[in-house]
Amino acid sequence: MxxxxxxxxxxxxxxxxxxxxxxxxxxxxxxxxxxxxxxxxxxxxxxxxxxxFPDHDALLEKVDARLATGTAATARTALEEASAIVLDHYLDEGETARQRYRLTRAVTPLRHRELASVHRYELLFSRHLRAWLGDADDAPLRAELTAGAVITAHNHVLRRWLRGEVDDPQAALAAALDLALAPLAPTPDPRRLGAREVDAVLAEVRRSLLGG
The missing domain is CATH 1.10.10.60 (Homeodomain-like)
Structure with a gap:
């Protein structure tokens, strides 16, 4: 009732x-x-x-619970599944989600409220990433970069679905997360690489930057 x-x-x-x-x-x-x-x-x-925004708090709790089960070894899966929880919620809402999108584009206070909610998700993802990445000097930066990238990837796909620009949002999210989660890969130490390996790393960076 x-x-x-x-x-x-x-x-x-x-x-x-x-x-x-x-x-x-x-x-x-x-x-x-x-x-x-x-x-x-x-x-x-x-x-x-x-x-x-009737479900934001409950949805945030679900995402937090999923991320809490992750580890350093399962970080990528945890991030993918946590992102999918949010996307699937909006897909289930259907027209209500699209109505909200139109409202937040037109009403400034609602837009600010939405941005505040996005920031809460980013802080949540960053906190779990920070725990998974351990004590490395670059762990705080990598956590923030990765959290921001994951949220950006999710929101990009969500907005495209809300505008009717994508037919398979789950597949689009998977592809977007492939790009977003690249910072989770270990960073090679150039001092330990030979010339051929350095060239290979640089080529991979160029491909990533160019979307190749």
Whole structure:
């Protein structure tokens, strides 16, 4: 019953935002459409903005739980599966996700709220990466770079799906993560490489930079 009421509030709010705009829609409008009282609304959502992002906290917890099972040896799999949890959630939302995308593009406070949520994901990924990478001098930097790359890869694919530009978002995410997770590979020490190996490493770097 609680879940169905919460869902009805979200659906009613999103429909009204699409019909008459976010700023022009009041909490009273939403509860009237949903057939519940104001008290019920505020039991589920502290503000009108929160109804636009109803699942962020729960989703963040799911991602955290998945990353918590990772290790240095399984880091790549953990990052891929954690990213997939988020993408699959949006895919399951379907049109609601697309409505949210349109709203956050049009309403500045909602856009700021979305950016704050993205930052929370980046901090979460970075924290787990930092633990996996150990005490190497470059571990903090690699953790931040990799976390940022993973979030960027995910959001790039998600936005393309929201705009109807990709038919297979799961496959697109896998391809994007192949690029994003390159910093996890051990960095060769040039002092231990011969001329041929140095040339091979440089060629690989060039290919990565050029997208080859």
């Amino acid at each position: 609680v879940a169905s009421t919460r869902r009805r509030l979200v659906d009613s709010a999103m429909a009204l935002f699409a019909e008459q705009g976010f700023e022009s829609t009041s909490v009273e409008d939403v509860v009237a459409r949903a057939g519940v009282g104001r008290t019920t609304f505020f039991r589920h959502f502290p503000t009108k903005e929160d109804v636009v």
